[in-house]
Amino acid sequence: MVAGQESEPIRVVVVDDQELFRRGLTMLLGVEPDIEVVGEAGDGAAAAELAASVAPDVVLLDVRMPKRSGLEACVEIKELVPTARIIMLTMSDEEGDLYDAVKNGASGYLLKDASIDEVAQAVRVVAEGQSLISPSMAVKLLDEFKEMSRSGRAEEVPGPRLTARELEVLRLVATGLANRDIAGQLFISENTVKNHVRNILEKLQLHSRMEAVMYAVREKILDLP
Missing domain, CATH: 3.40.50.2300 (Response regulator)
Structure with missing residues (x-):
């Protein structure tokens, strides 16, 4: 506040x-x-x-x-x-x-x-x-997403293509960065980041940032080992 x-x-x-x-x-x-x-x-x-x-x-x-x-x-x-x-x-x-x-x-x-x-x-x-x-759980979550991606257990989420900027924002969201940190990395305002995140969720018909991470892993937007 x-x-x-x-x-x-x-x-x-x-x-x-x-x-x-x-x-x-x-x-x-x-x-x-x-x-x-x-x-x-x-x-x-x-x-x-x-x-x-x-x-x-x-x-x-x-x-x-x-x-x-x-x-x-x-x-x-x-x-x-x-x-x-x-x-x-x-x-x-x-x-x-x-x-x-x-x-x-x-x-x-x-x-x-x-x-x-x-x-x-x-x-x-x-x-x-x-x-x-929590950071310890975030590591486990990414491990679970990677396993789902390999085994094909992840569900399909149809949606329109994201813009290049939206993909950049999604990649950073998936690493756990907050809006302020994403804004700093991309040299844009925090409000602009919020708008991009909102547009991403609306386009992909998802409810949360973490669901967006799951989408990013499934679609191989994230380069995970």
């Missing part, structure tokens, strides 16, 4: 079946001046109902929960509240879970050993439309 700029707080829903963890996270995020926790849920089914009711900006969602998993809830929440950004906050560091989370529309994936500052920053980043995955 820019100093002196009036802005509504980021509205967050916290979903975890472990009550102590959920309540603790709610309390800690509630201290942040630009974040407001507007609800809690203890399972995937309740999470979808709550999201539909309060229309949050960001949902912090555990992967493994009773009644309905976080991965299943992620799909339903995106259908009910397309504007909601979802961060999977979990103990699971399995590549398959990470891939499924991204495929199902998640914008972020953090392990539960992340600090509260890291979680709060993740909320801010995804609320702006960017993606955030």
Whole structure:
């Protein structure tokens, strides 16, 4: 948030079946001046109902929960509240879970050993439309994409051709760079980068930057070993 700029707080829903963890996270995020926790849920089914009711900006969602998993809830929440950004906050560091989370529309994936500052920053980043995955998981994600590319498991995503500049931006997005860093490398403004990313997602009919990475790997836009 820019100093002196009036802005509504980021509205967050916290979903975890472990009550102590959920309540603790709610309390800690509630201290942040630009974040407001507007609800809690203890399972995937309740999470979808709550999201539909309060229309949050960001949902912090555990992967493994009773009644309905976080991965299943992620799909339903995106259908009910397309504007909601979802961060999977979990103990699971399995590549398959990470891939499924991204495929199902998640914008972020953090392990539960992340600090509260890291979680709060993740909320801010995804609320702006960017993606955030912890560095250790990003390596695993790219490994999973490479394996899918080799085995042909990746799904086809039809779409029009991207411009040369859009391809440049996509390559840099796929390396994990934020908009500001991409702008610096290409000597263009951050707003121009945001516009390019939005156009890329619209053209390819994708929902997140990480889905765009999957597309880049599949179409061999990225030169991965």
